[in-house]
Amino acid sequence: MKKNAWLFLLILLLLSAGSLAAGDSVQEILAKAKQAAGGTAWDPISSVYTKSVIATSGLKGTVESWEDVLTGRVFASFAIGPMTGAQGFDGKVVWSQDSSKQAKADEAQASREEAANEAYRRSMAYWYPHRAEGRVELLGGQAESGRTFEVMRMTPKDGRGFEVWVDAATFLFDRIIEKAALETRTTFLSDYRPVSGVKIPFVSRTTNGEARYDTLMTVDKVELNVPLKDEMFRMPAPPPPDFALAGGASSTTIPFELINNHIYILATVNGKGPLRFLCDTGGSNIVTPELAHELGLKSEGAVQGRGVGEKSEDVGLTKVQALQVGGATLSDQVFAVYPMTGLGEVEGFKVEGLVGYEVFKRFVVKIDYERSLLTLTLPSAFNYQGQGTIVPFIYNGQIPQVEGSLDGIPGKFDIDTGGRSTLTIMSPFAAKHGLKDKLGATVEAVTGWGVGGPARGLVARAKSLKLGTAEIKDPVVEISLQSKGAFIDPYVAGNVGGGALKRFNITFDYGRQRLILEPNANYAQQDLYDRAGMWLNLAGGAFKVMDVVAGGPAAQAGLKAGDSILAIDGRTPAQLPLAEARALLRMTAPGTKVRLLVRSNGQGRELTIVLRDLVS
Numbered sequence: 001m002k003k004n005a006w007l008f009l010l011i012l013l014l015l016s017a018g019s020l021a022a023g024d025s026v027q028e029i030l031a032k033a034k035q036a037a038g039g040t041a042w043d044p045i046s047s048v049y050t051k052s053v054i055a056t057s058g059l060k061g062t063v064e065s066w067e068d069v070l071t072g073r074v075f076a077s078f079a080i081g082p083m084t085g086a087q088g089f090d091g092k093v094v095w096s097q098d099s100s101k102q103a104k105a106d107e108a109q110a111s112r113e114e115a116a117n118e119a120y121r122r123s124m125a126y127w128y129p130h131r132a133e134g135r136v137e138l139l140g141g142q143a144e145s146g147r148t149f150e151v152m153r154m155t156p157k158d159g160r161g162f163e164v165w166v167d168a169a170t171f172l173f174d175r176i177i178e179k180a181a182l183e184t185r186t187t188f189l190s191d192y193r194p195v196s197g198v199k200i201p202f203v204s205r206t207t208n209g210e211a212r213y214d215t216l217m218t219v220d221k222v223e224l225n226v227p228l229k230d231e232m233f234r235m236p237a238p239p240p241p242d243f244a245l246a247g248g249a250s251s252t253t254i255p256f257e258l259i260n261n262h263i264y265i266l267a268t269v270n271g272k273g274p275l276r277f278l279c280d281t282g283g284s285n286i287v288t289p290e291l292a293h294e295l296g297l298k299s300e301g302a303v304q305g306r307g308v309g310e311k312s313e314d315v316g317l318t319k320v321q322a323l324q325v326g327g328a329t330l331s332d333q334v335f336a337v338y339p340m341t342g343l344g345e346v347e348g349f350k351v352e353g354l355v356g357y358e359v360f361k362r363f364v365v366k367i368d369y370e371r372s373l374l375t376l377t378l379p380s381a382f383n384y385q386g387q388g389t390i391v392p393f394i395y396n397g398q399i400p401q402v403e404g405s406l407d408g409i410p411g412k413f414d415i416d417t418g419g420r421s422t423l424t425i426m427s428p429f430a431a432k433h434g435l436k437d438k439l440g441a442t443v444e445a446v447t448g449w450g451v452g453g454p455a456r457g458l459v460a461r462a463k464s465l466k467l468g469t470a471e472i473k474d475p476v477v478e479i480s481l482q483s484k485g486a487f488i489d490p491y492v493a494g495n496v497g498g499g500a501l502k503r504f505n506i507t508f509d510y511g512r513q514r515l516i517l518e519p520n521a522n523y524a525q526q527d528l529y530d531r532a533g534m535w536l537n538l539a540g541g542a543f544k545v546m547d548v549v550a551g552g553p554a555a556q557a558g559l560k561a562g563d564s565i566l567a568i569d570g571r572t573p574a575q576l577p578l579a580e581a582r583a584l585l586r587m588t589a590p591g592t593k594v595r596l597l598v599r600s601n602g603q604g605r606e607l608t609i610v611l612r613d614l615v616s
Helices: 026-037 109-122 289-295 341-347 427-432 578-587
Strands: 047-056 059-068 074-080 083-089 094-097 103-105 134-144 147-156 162-167 173-179 184-195 198-207 215-224 243-245 251-255 257-259 262-269 272-280 300-305 313-325 328-337 353-356 364-368 373-377 389-392 394-396 399-406 409-415 423-425 443-450 453-461 464-467 470-473 476-480 494-496 504-509 514-519 534-539 542-548 564-568 593-600 603-610
Touching (some): 026 134, 026 147, 047 074, 083 109, 094 109, 103 394, 251 262, 262 353, 289 313, 389 399, 423 427, 443 476, 443 542, 534 578
Parallel strands (some): 272 353, 409 494, 423 476
Antiparallel strands (some): 047 059, 047 215, 059 074, 083 094, 094 103, 134 147, 147 162, 162 173, 198 215, 243 328, 262 313, 300 313, 313 328, 364 373, 394 399, 399 409, 399 464, 443 453, 453 476, 464 470, 504 514, 534 542, 542 564, 564 593, 593 603
8 A cells, every 4th residue: 555656756757749760769769859858958957846736546635846856866745635754765765754754764675676767767867877877778669549659668777677658749758667566557648848948747647557546646836946955855853752651661561362373462443442453564554444434534535455365455544543552552543444354254253453564663562472472662661682583674665574595595585474374485486496396386275365355376395494594494385376466576585474473482673673583382383284175264154165275185075165164073163263173174183084064055965074284
């Protein structure tokens, strides 16, 4: 749900009327373009101020930006619906500031490449190569809807290649196409107007192919050569605290439930509670529509939400006065309004919301998986003296990302308490290193379920997963088969979830950007995969079979997707919670016979499955 508002301010990608001659080179096209757009009138321009109206996902607002066209630096502030914030680039550091006015550096490779591309375009380095290094090549002609275009590919140093389509009739830049981590974004430019002798597009529309999530920017005001100060581009200092601990304490400890390798805590929203909330390191605040209605919260917009599944979901936004977790209270929080009914079916119980990043970034958070305790400590009161392994991290969006390796292959790994599995390997990383063959991954199954539906993968056992210098031996890993969603990121090796994290008591120190891993009693336990070969959700008072592994025990017993299991070894879902049923089918010894009462097409029958290891 991250929205980089200033990325849509592509006001400096301009060209004007003219005509392309057959055989024009890149240099000739660029020279004609500059001349048509104002020629030497661009030479003395050092800065641009823009105020624009933004409309996206049912939300409206304003964006202001100050751009240093000589260096590519930028500062932009925005107010869109209930969200406010800012983003910037000071020439070295890419940063973002959220509605709470807390800022962080965006150090992930994808963010750095995106910033390099923006700086290249902002400084018009295709016209002024001394401002930023890059390569421009001509890809050839394209025709569309009776129009013809010449397509260039620009690749800035430290950036990634993007396409620029030039209208062959007008010489205007018509669109910019850039493949980001999870999607391809196209920005269409139009309504070019003269400003002080140069031409600027006053309208831009950015799309990822799903029109209802398009972002429309309309320029309201432009000023050239405005004075700039170096400090305006720097990451802002921390704001006054918007949180407090009861009684002036320096820490608070909360019990949690570990269910399906997920952490669940009790929280209070605007005085209502206790409510069962999922705790996810990188997750945004979420309340369900039902809870929002009960609290009288107004939901605005329909922002695109993505998760492990291939579908995206509409997500509204609202403002909450007070979120209470244990003795900690956070004030004036932006929450997403998202229906979690599907998650309730996956988990087997009602889930009323989610907290994570907003809590973790304000406190030092220790998750004691061994005793099921979560402790929030004021950063100023935290001084670690233990013997745990300290692993530095950077931010990949809101998610901690660490350097690590899988079977000796180095990579970047996201740390995700909201993940159920031990490790989900991103499909690009798996393809690059031939992991399907190296790991002998032949078992295909539904491996997870979340926002956007099910996630499919190939399941296998690796030899070693290292997070920094901390090691997990013989982990069960899943190679993602998704074509959309969170698991197609080419910049990330894998997503480390609760199956791995529960082996440690972990301290998340977001302020110092480090994890502290202390092995606990779970550390040496064998990592196991489901021995029945099926994925179960809870629906209609029964265990619903959502997927069956080909050739697995469930399939051999005659189970099919769509069947309902009314009882397992005589215990109904009312007597056997879904999480316990999954644990039974995963941890019970191979060779064990499990009796099932099944309903298929309205008919009841009894089956017996014989558990066995599908992953050796």
